[in-house]
Amino acid sequence: MRHFSLELEGLHERLLQMGGLVESAIRKSVRSLVDRDGNVAEQVFQDEERINQLEIEIDNLGTRLLALHQPVARDLRFLTAALKINTDLERMGDLAVNIAERALSLLSFPPIKPLIDIPRMASLVEAMLLRSLDAFVKGDAEIARAVLLSDDEVDDLRDAIYKELVTFMQQDPTTVQCAVDLMFVARDLERIADHATNIAEDVVYLVQGIDVRHRAVEPLER
């Protein structure tokens, strides 16, 4: 049984390593966009390969532990949560790649406007990811629930970004191609936030055994 705890700890560490890589890939993808830096975008593509490898490693490790040790109760919840979190992190890596690809595509055009709301949305989304991982590390359901509440703010920013970009396209047809790229970036950021929300939901389930998917979440007092 002590061997099993060690292996669980190893899985936990691997998952955090993956979380760190994904967080860095997201940050770089937004930086490549804001700084118009193609080299940084290329780094994201390299990060993704490592993320994909780690996904498979973690998946194999988690499945093997399920098979060999037949865990129950909290250990079982931890393993099933780890497998889900692993999938969410891998998808986030894919979304960082999407953003980096848009950044490269935007290099062919002069910038249509200084980017303000997109970096703001990105900071919010990165904070959600960091907090959901922090909640997972500490096994803290309160931190996880706070992540769930940020989702509305992300949606509001996305709506503001869409509205502004539609206006741009209507007023100046030469901006259409760039504006479309930026809309998809906003969409990808929103999806990263959704995956952070999934992780936070898994943490609540792991810690409290309560399933908060598809339900309204009570606001926390500050």
Add this chain to the structure above:
Amino acid sequence: MRHFSLELEGLHERLLQMGGLVESAIRKSVRSLVDRDGNVAEQVFQDEERINQLEIEIDNLGTRLLALHQPVARDLRFLTAALKINTDLERMGDLAVNIAERALSLLSFPPIKPLIDIPRMASLVEAMLLRSLDAFVKGDAEIARAVLLSDDEVDDLRDAIYKELVTFMQQDPTTVQCAVDLMFVARDLERIADHATNIAEDVVYLVQGIDVRHRAVEPLER
């Protein structure tokens, strides 16, 4: 042990029931778009509630079976695949809702063009989902591998749709709002195809124990 097989069969059935619901929701969402029918869009929102309930039921059932019966080998692979397929199906349900919402939004504008490529893309994507579920029912890795090969065709159609819509927006700024909605529909269909691909990958793993994620797939002879 016989009791366990019965429960596995129950899980299998529930998952297929969910697959049927999701498939129907996707079909209705595209119909609401093509026929400009708000009532059909509303049905999709109702379907989604049932899909969300089923997701939680299947997740609980799968996790309970893992805990109680400590399955190994193929039964273990089946259970972990079932949990993943469940997540993919639920996300597809969300995407059908996105499409239905776009369909409602488009009702406020006169149609900018007859929809041809989007229904074509939708047929392809629906066929991918049906085939991935068929592969799961029959435990047939060949059918699953055929699904993986359709993904490129979906991407080509998406590119054609984007290109056409960008041209529309550039030539006539009054089409921007509708064209953006249609672009997001194409994007949602592409993501549904991605989830069908995930299911097909899980089936290959389930049947053959080979992990085909993140790898080139050998083309099948016709």
